[in-house]
Amino acid sequence: MSTGLLLLSLCPAIAMTDTVIHSLWMSAGVILVSLLSTIARDVLDRSSASTATSPKGAVRLLRALLISSVLTAAFEAGLLAVSPTASASMGIYSPLIAVNVLVIADRQPAARSLARSASGALGRGLAVSASLLVVAIFREALGAGTITLFPAGAFRGTIIVGPLVDQPVRALGLAGGALLCLGYLAGALQAIATRRASAASEGEKPR
Amino acid sequence: MSWEATLLTFALIDNVILSRLLGVDPYGMPGSLRSAAAAGGLFTILMAASAVAGSVLETQVLAPFGLEALRTPAFVLLVAAFAAALHGLAARRAPAMLEEAGVSLGRTATSTAVLGVVLIASRGGLDAGRALLAGLGAGAGFFLVTSMMTAIRLRLEVEPVPRALRGFPLQLVTAALMAYAFLAFDRGFLARFLGR
Amino acid sequence: MSAPPPVPPADAPRPSSAPRPGVAPHLRVAMSSKRMTWLAAASLVPALGLGVALYGVPALMVTGASLLCALAAELATTLPWRRFTLADGSAALTGLIIGLVLPAGAPLYVPAAASAFGILVIKQSFGGLGRNWMNPAMGGVVFATLSWPGAASWSIAPLGWPAGAALTPLQALRAALSMPGSHQATPLAVLEKAGYSFSGLDSGVVGWINTHLLSPAGLALRQGTLDVFIGHVPGAIGASAPLLALGAAYLLHRRVIRWQLPVIYLGSFVVLSLVFGGLASGQGWSAGGPGFHLLSGNLVLAAFYAAPDPVTSPLTGTGKWILGVVLGALTFLLRYFGSLGDGAAAAIVLGNCLTPLLDLWTFRRPEAASRGAA
């Protein structure tokens, strides 16, 4: 998955990296919706492709929006049922998944088989959640001095990160912190990509 | 909320880009001040229109008939519809502006910034008038911040910045620094400023 | 980095008799940007000296921490690339300014973090000196203030006060204004109520002036006027307006900084305070005390050492004028209504966000040039 694409999909989701648990919920939403919507669109495409009237342009966009938004709504309902607090804290950002996954999908070349496109979607979702998780851990650990997970048995759900909890770097927990972390994450990804590219081009032209 | 409070909140304090983290995307960077202005205008109109429609939809349809579950699809389609309408209008009335803005229907229709404003306005339970102000304020804030970020980017273009950070990463760091700067305008400031 | 100038290096092999090469022009101005930076740093030493005299070791600790951290951060981001940039002095100046802007009571991680953020994120991420668009010192301070609002404004009692924590004049004023009823008080009256112990020097001088100069005119200065003026009140380490102005005067004389930006900045702030300041403290129109707000806090330092920073201030004269007014207005708003520190640093970084726009707007290209990149 290309760096630019990953970043593009991260941008709206990055707001939910103030705590680790939020990032996990967001990741779940992105994975689910992108996977299912991709499958649905793919199926529809293939069926309509057989008939001569393949929808295009605005119609196509409308259909995609419809699919992803309905799926998102379903996810929201599910989240509300599972954990009302989580759905409350997701606020306006869970509905945004609808347009978000669509933006990603639109920039993907059409895959040859259904399995391919599905696995592609899954891969994208996983990449996004991994990045979200990294940013979230970094931000919450430094910005709040905690790492919030599920309460499970004796474990009360939050890990305290040493002395930071007393004087956390609050600025990293703020919106700016999210942009900052995403920025340096993007830098790292870009550096890796360029290194790969230069390593690849090493063969033909020595520099 | 008083009308000026609404306007200032959506423009400065809860800025779409800097505080809500909507609308920074690696493909959507305007290439010049003119195109930033054009895109800003386009988005402002779109935000205002769909925010109003959104609040009406919320208060007249969704809430009374208990259709909150359908909120997301409704708003998504609403924004898309308005985007399509606006594009059609602009293509006929102001093709130059549309050209300058350089945003495709796909991008406006799926713009997280616009949808975000609609959602915030409706969840905040703003009436139509306030929603209009909210949309205008958000648009103004979007316009201000994109212009500043564009100017900074044009300045960085000619500088030998670190290779790893060139381009979008620095755009994000820039946005982060601006976000910290704009935090000087917080709710306390608004309260004291409009309070007396 | 950038391509080398087309001058063969001075140590290039050449016949000893033959003259040296070199590109035109063959004359250069004496003042180099490096010397400018070091002069600016040197001109801050008097203010630092008074700070140390007033607050003792803690002041040294805070300034030292910010200074060392700034230098370390600069080294860490340059040495791996075989570059050494400490000599240009900008890192040292940044560290020094951060130290002077913070109060002596701040725990050491505050100056350290401010310097680190200023150098690493604000400056070096964009390629180092001259490429950053935000002032590293002020940006770093804003970052620290946002992260630790309390710790970054812990001011302690200066020399001749009962030891311990103490409110800065602005904090005292805000506290007083926040509680009802005390609106009619002038700043200095508030300070007296807040239990400020003014120095003997102050009472002596003020008393003398009142009896010998003002009493005939039926006027009188309040207790504490002198202390506030010279900065003998709890607050930032480098808050002594007269000493800062002294250093700034030297810089202006050597043309290291130009007068436009600071003067317009302070001027517009004073005008706004005179006209609207009273409203903020509930005293009605044109009843504000600009003197108090001008002298207490970091406004003077920001106006002379942060605003005219060439890297982050507009290129054109028009741009400087506009920015000056904007900065004055922002400082006024944030100081009277805001809650982020005393507003000076925040105003500067907000101004920095505007500067690139001003450059694009105010630079008129010659007729020959068509509408170009910008």
Next chain:
Amino acid sequence: MMYPTKLLKGGIDPPSVTTVPPGSAIVNAALPSRALIPLLQHAGAPARCLVKPGDLVREGMIIGRAEGLRSAHVHASIPGVVREVRPFTLPTGESCEAVTIELGGSFETSGKPTVRRAWDGLHRADLLQKIRAAGVVGLGGESLPTHLKLAADAGRAVSLLAANGLDCEPSLSVDAALLRQKPAEIVEGLRICQSLLSPRRTVLALGDHSEELVGEFERLIDRCGMTAEVLVLPARYPQGHEQLVASAISGTPPGADPTVTVLNVATLLAVFDAVVLERPLIERVMTVTGSTLSRPQNLKVRLGARVGDLLEECGGQPATQKVVMGGPMRGVSVQSLDLPVTKGTLGILALGASEARAPAELPCIRCGACIEACPWGLAPTRLFKLVRIGKATAAFREGLSRCTECGCCSYVCPSRIPLSSILGQGKLRHSREATR
């Protein structure tokens, strides 16, 4: 003093390297024992060589014939024998043939009583022919053959003829000295040009350091019954630039009016010599100065004389680290003292160690000093960055074409960035791209 309104914006007042005391006489340099005369001393193509080794040449005899439109004749500056004719590279980098003449034989013109020839009756074509035959070129630095400037094409009337009495660079005082010592000849030369161009307005522009000469020149102009104004401009660099002088006088923006003709006073003197004395251009006045010279002075030098000899004549010292042909702002630093002086040599600077050191470059701090200094209203700080990242074309869109490489930006830059030379490279690169 009342200046015209439209003076240059920006510009600089550099401390001049120890300059010639004002009002000191122009000294005749010793005759060179051998003269090395390049056949390219003008704008256009090199002149074609007319002599071969062993030939005897008389003083002022033509040895190079103009080739093509913008080319000019070259004459023997001393009598004697042609020793060799060899390819030669000028300090500017261009190459051409150069004739070496060894002094010998007798002088026809020098030291003989001069005959003044009346020219009022002459036809335009004859006047122009005389000027062309004498190989007169612009002596203000640009070296364009003067007869081209004076051959005003019929139809378009010349709006302004300006005599430029401002030295084109700081610490050069050629024009100031000539104004003091040859006022009558200069006015006569101006009258000749006026009769050729019949401009709507004729102005003699003086630098403010020769302000006291205004009265004298007005008297001279009245006496010879011509209509011309005398104006004083500030001698702030680069006010002496042709276009800036013109715009200061006419009030139009620089380069806006193509029908303006500006001639530097040294050129006017050459025109006078060519027409009235019928003497070719074989010698010129130049300022030889610098911190390491004990006797800086304005020398009248035979073309082809050796730079080293001239420096010694002015008390050159071993302390000299850097030698510049031309002025401190635009001059070319030379590697060898054996180079000859040419029609375009405005002066010679001998600089000491402190001035010769090439300062280390620091990062641009965006102080904007270069923008304030640029007389053409450009933003060198942005242009040089564009050029360095290879966007010369973008730089042109932002006005690089207006740059004259006057050097003001480099002079004021506190980060010691060689702005003007970088912009120069940018112009070259762009022209190459354009041709490609």
